[in-house]
Amino acid sequence: MxxxxxxxxxxxxxxxxxxxxxxxxxxxxxxxxxxxxxxxxxxxxxxxxxxxxxxxxxxxxxxxxxxxxxxxxxxxxxxxxxxxxxxxxxxxxxxxxxxxxxxxxxxxxxxxxxxxxxxxxxxxxxxxxxxxxxxxxxxxxxxxxRAYDHTVLAQHNFAQALAPAQLPAATLALRDEYAFGFLGLAAEHAEHELEQALLGNVRRFLVEMGGDFAFVGNQYRLELAGQEYFIDLLLFHRGLQCLVALELKVTEFKPEYAGKLNFYLSLLNEQVRKPHEQPSIGIIICQSKQRTVVEFALRDIGKPIGVATYTLTDTLPAELRPFFPSNEELVRRLDAVAAALRG
Structure with a gap:
């Protein structure tokens, strides 16, 4: 033989x-x-x-x-x-x-x-x-x-901060609210508890995020001028070919969160992003937010950032219904996705 x-x-x-x-x-x-x-x-x-x-x-x-x-x-x-x-x-x-x-x-x-x-x-x-x-x-x-509903309602500055070719896929990659009911967390919990629960259910977490994400690490370390900085969760989006930095907050959204994440994205692009990858995207996931505050906070931010909330149940709050766009606006947004698929 x-x-x-x-x-x-x-x-x-x-x-x-x-x-x-x-x-x-x-x-x-x-x-x-x-x-x-x-x-x-x-x-x-x-x-x-x-x-x-x-x-x-x-x-x-x-x-x-x-x-x-x-x-x-x-x-x-x-x-x-x-x-x-x-x-x-x-x-x-x-x-x-x-x-x-x-x-x-x-x-x-x-x-x-x-x-x-x-x-x-x-x-x-x-x-x-x-x-x-x-x-x-x-x-x-x-x-x-209601993944579709939460995608339609999503708040971000992608239209200003991303290239037109990336916009359709990036828009579909972000939701307005994520359902984390599978974590089994108590109503009162700390950011560390939220992070650890997501890590312990990472497969379910990635499915809830949309399915095209891959896990890179948690408390991802960055360094600049002798100072250390840590991103709560770092993911990679296969379709967009970019790093996605997630910051977890168990409080209501504050404008300074966007500035901090904008800084982290600059470091990621400079120190971690590979030459063939697209610029990094950031997502802030908070317990709650004021939509007008988010709109103003993202208006002059240079990096692509989305702001979402999370819930420990699977229902869409009724008070969000008035923010749904018209049928004409839905068609306009999703036409961009269809055009990208045909291309």
Whole structure:
């Protein structure tokens, strides 16, 4: 038996990677074919509903016949056929959303279709599911936690501080409020307790942050002129290709927090950021904030900073509803995301 070549391990890794890539492409093609089938069935039912007045009894008969003919295939229940009709009707006239639905599977599509009512909300969850490979459980949790609502409400100075190419992805990366109910913290807690609880639940924490973040470190040390400075949590955003500095506060937002984080970002860009990476972004997560104070505090800050709050429950406070933008503004904001995806 011949000895194993010295470069065999490298070859094995390359072959494994190639097999996984082929498997992934095959799964994508299967999913696209299934979505096309469900789209076509939904179209046929919708057209006959309109032209011939098809009703519940006809679809139930169709379901029984399909189940008898294709006994080994799931998905032909009458309820699922009605979902296909609803699926087709919801997206047939939407040039932006229609191609996106083919890129995620049917169970994800059903969640978005049944739980989200506006086109802008569906666009958010479709793009985020695709970009972050959310499982059904994660998508369900994100919808329940109203991730879209909190993204729409987010406060930041990204439009002034970031290059236009970075703006759409950065806007989707920040939320107005994060749900930390999974930490099990008491209502009264210290910053150190909050930080340690997040570190102890780092996987859940990164999912809540949006899914495209990687953990770098906590109490990340920086030095300037013999003085030490520490960033509470340092993350890396894979899509934006930049470091993200998080400062945790268990108090209401104060304007000086933005100035301090602006200083930290300058040090990160100078001392830590690699040549191929984009400029660093900062996020301040506080227990509460006055939206007008945040707006003025960020107005003349040069570095990209967002200010969010956290809650130990999963509900959106009713008092935030008046701050929701109009439908026209939602479309304008998310059109930028769609344009970036098409590009």
């Amino acid at each position: 011949q000895p194993t070549p010295a470069d065999y391990s490298t070859l094995l890794l390359a072959v494994k990677q190639r097999v996984r890539e082929a498997q992934y492409r095959a799964l994508q093609q299967v999913n696209q074919q299934q979505m096309q089938l469900y789209w076509d069935l939904g179209r046929l039912i919708a057209e006959r509903q309109q032209q011939h007045g098809w009703g519940k009894s006809v679809v139930e008969t169709l379901a029984r016949d399909l189940q008898a003919e294709f006994a080994g295939m799931a998905g032909f229940s009458s309820r699922n056929l009605w979902y296909m009709q609803e699926f087709y009707s919801a997206y047939k006239d939407d040039a932006i959303l229609q191609p996106l639905v083919a890129e995620i599977n049917w169970t994800h599509n059903l969640l978005i279709l049944t739980k989200c009512k506006s086109a802008a909300e569906r666009l958010y969850y479709l793009t985020q599911t695709r970009a972050n490979n959310w499982t059904k459980a994660v998508l369900e949790q994100q919808i329940r936690a």
